[in-house]
Amino acid sequence: MTKPETPAETAASEATTLLIERTEAAPLPPPPAAPPLPPLERKATFQMISMKSPAELAAETARVGRPIAAVQMRSLAEAGRHVPTPPGGLGFLAPPRDPAAEPKGLSGGAYVLLMALGALALAAVIASAMWFLAYR
Secondary structure (H helix, E strand, C coil): CCCCCCHHHHHHHHHHHHHHHHHCCCCCCCCCCCCCCCCCCCCCCCCCCCCCCHHHHHHHHHCCCCCCCCCCCCCHHHHCCCCCCCCCCCCCCCCCCCHHHCCCCCCHHHHHHHHHHHHHHHHHHHHHHHHHHHCC
């Protein structure tokens, strides 16, 4: 036994049927193929023209530049000679860390961080107090 449908249920059923019929339509045809591109035309090459006078060109070619350094051959033994590190010295190495020479207390970065955290905490306390007082 079926329950009689109301006009709203009948309209909803017809709309659903119509929607199903529209979505089951035939697929769209593929788009047309793009026409081939025309071949590229070869452009004329650029021709550079100097704006210098012939006297300036002659002066530029006659100008003597820095002489080229002559190559000198050396043996590996000669190239490897260097002054040895004195006894007790570390050469190019850093000396070991001395804990007694370090400053005591907070460094500059730690002090700034501590002050920023304190300011943030103070701002949170003030904002919370204002919120509690505003909604009383």
